[in-house]
Amino acid sequence: xxxxxxxxxxxxxxxxxxxxxxxxxxxxxxxxxxxxxxxxxxxxxxxxxxxxxxxxxxxxxxxxxxxxxxxxxxxxxxxxxxxxxxxxxxxxxxxxxxxxxxxxxxxxxxxxxxxxxxxxxxxxxxxxxxxxxxxxxxxxxxxxxxxxxxxxxxxxxxxxx
Numbered sequence: 001x002x003x004x005x006x007x008x009x010x011x012x013x014x015x016x017x018x019x020x021x022x023x024x025x026x027x028x029x030x031x032x033x034x035x036x037x038x039x040x041x042x043x044x045x046x047x048x049x050x051x052x053x054x055x056x057x058x059x060x061x062x063x064x065x066x067x068x069x070x071x072x073x074x075x076x077x078x079x080x081x082x083x084x085x086x087x088x089x090x091x092x093x094x095x096x097x098x099x100x101x102x103x104x105x106x107x108x109x110x111x112x113x114x115x116x117x118x119x120x121x122x123x124x125x126x127x128x129x130x131x132x133x134x135x136x137x138x139x140x141x142x143x144x145x146x147x148x149x150x151x152x153x154x155x156x157x158x159x160x161x
Contacts, residue, residue: 009032
């Protein structure tokens with residue numbers, strides 16, 4: 001059975017009140033079921049694989065993560081109010097050093113100045129040095145080494161000096 005015949009069957013199911021149809025041909029079994037909501041169809045197939053057109057699945061959008069300070073939080077936890085965030089200027093892979101055998105660009109408690117390289121983001125096989133635009137002390141590193149980052153994702157918290 002070719003793709004045109006399968007599409008015709010789907011159209012037939014859409015136009016009628018047929019709930020389910022199963023066809024076996026040359027060791028291939030195709031079942032088309034109509035759900036209660038006619039806009040949603042289930043296509044199943046067994047035996048020899050063939051191309052089946054499907055609608056793109058919906059993309060889940062992650063909700064923004066919020067950090068709540070609870071009374072059980074440690075006393076020495078830094079307050080985020082007075083910190084400046086260094087954010088990713090692009091999508092890519094975050095690296096804390098230029099190669100595995102080289103030292104890290106910055107660590108927690110290191111001083112940074114404008115123009116100092118704080119990390120590298122690899123995008124499309126290009127390694128882009130990310131420089132600090134502010135002076136201060138690194139308080140927290142928010143991303144793990146060699147992990148993917150999104151545009152405008154926070155990378156570092158800096159206490160301005």
